[in-house]
Each structure stands twice: as C-alpha cells, then as structure tokens.
Amino acid sequence: MITLIVFLALLMVFMVIGLCFHIAGSVLKLAFKLIFCLPCAVICAAVGIVFCCTLILIPVGIGCFKLAGGLLNPVRMCAL
Numbered sequence: 001m002i003t004l005i006v007f008l009a010l011l012m013v014f015m016v017i018g019l020c021f022h023i024a025g026s027v028l029k030l031a032f033k034l035i036f037c038l039p040c041a042v043i044c045a046a047v048g049i050v051f052c053c054t055l056i057l058i059p060v061g062i063g064c065f066k067l068a069g070g071l072l073n074p075v076r077m078c079a080l
Helices: 004-052 057-072
Strands: none
Touching: 004 057
C-alpha cells in the first residue's frame, strides 16, 4: 500500500514538473516569435509591397507575402 502511495505521489510530481516545462517552453516559443519572426515578417511584407509596385517583380513580391505569412504561422517555428 505504501508503495502505491509513493508511486502515485511521484507520478503527480512528475506530471506537475512536465506541465511547468510545457508552459515554460510555450512562453519561450512566443517570445522567440515576437522578437525574431515578427520583425522579419514585417520586413518581408514591406519588401513585398515595394516589389509589387514594379511590373516585373510582382511574382517576387507575392513570394515575399507568402514568406511573411509563413513566418507568422502559429503552427511551425520560423527558420532564420
């Protein structure tokens, strides 16, 4: 009986520690996106606007907009 209680106590401790690491990882991921990915997306969007003003570079401008959208995608991390 004591072994079961110790096992359950250890299981609860490990679950709480795992939850804390999960929350800390989410906060770090959000900080990374705000510090690095958001400025890169804004710069890509600005370059895309400039490229779309010219007739020849419209496909490149559309590619810049797609890149900016990919940087702001919440599912995946941006690659610098």
